[in-house]
Amino acid sequence: MNETLNFAARVWQIIAAIPPGQVATYGDVARLAGSPRAARQVGGVLRRLPPDSTLPWFRVINRHGCISLQGDDLLRQRDALEAEGVVVSETGEIDLSRFRWCY
DNA sequence: TGAATGACAAATT
DNA sequence: TAATTTGCCATTC
Numbered sequence: 485m486n487e488t489l490n491f492a493a494r495v496w497q498i499i500a501a502i503p504p505g506q507v508a509t510y511g512d513v514a515r516l517a518g519s520p521r522a523a524r525q526v527g528g529v530l531r532r533l534p535p536d537s538t539l540p541w542f543r544v545i546n547r548h549g550c551i552s553l554q555g556d557d558l559l560r561q562r563d564a565l566e567a568e569g570v571v572v573s574e575t576g577e578i579d580l581s582r583f584r585w586c587y
Numbered sequence: 588t589g590a591a592t593g594a595c596a597a598a599t600t
Numbered sequence: 601t602a603a604t605t606t607g608c609c610a611t612t613c
Contacts, residue, residue, distance in 0.1 A: 491609095491610065491611095492611090503594095509595085509597060510594075510595050510596085511595070511596060514595085514596095514609095519609070519610080520606085521595095521596080521597095521608045521609065522595090522608070522609050522610065523595040523596060523609095524595045524607055524608070524609070524610085525593085525595090525607085525608090525610045525611075526593085526595080527594035527595065528593060528594075528609090528610070528611060528612090529610085529611085530594055531593075531594055532611080536594080537609090539591095541594085542612085543594090544594080545594090546594080546595060546596085547595070547596060547603090548596095551594085552594045552595075553594055554594090557594080561594095563588080570597090574589070
């Protein structure tokens with residue numbers, strides 16, 4: 485099996501391991517997946533994620549501690565994070581120094 | 588098979 | 601210091 489096919493599977497596994505109330509960056513997930521420079525692909529995997537997936541994709545944000553999504557998706561992610569105790573600004577900003585996933 | 592895309596990140600100006 | 605540009609890499613057209 486090509487490792488390229490496992491990339492998405494690794495991303496799923498890693499994101500599924502993020503504890504509630506905490507968040508991880510795309511770069512971190514990519515690094516844990518074995519491709520430190522594939523942060524963009526992490527977002528690509530989540531983008532094609534089926535709506536019925538139970539994966540906590542909302543716990544993944546960018547390096548600036550902001551939500552990269554826009555529109556309704558942004559509001560949905562912000563609401564889901566706040567429901568877990570994560571403080572999210574109206575613009576989608578999160579204090580990484582407090583909520584970043586420490587593994 | 589090849590070119591284009593993108594839920595990022597780092598370097599440069 | 602902030603804003604803009606370039607690089608990366610797996611997936612999609």
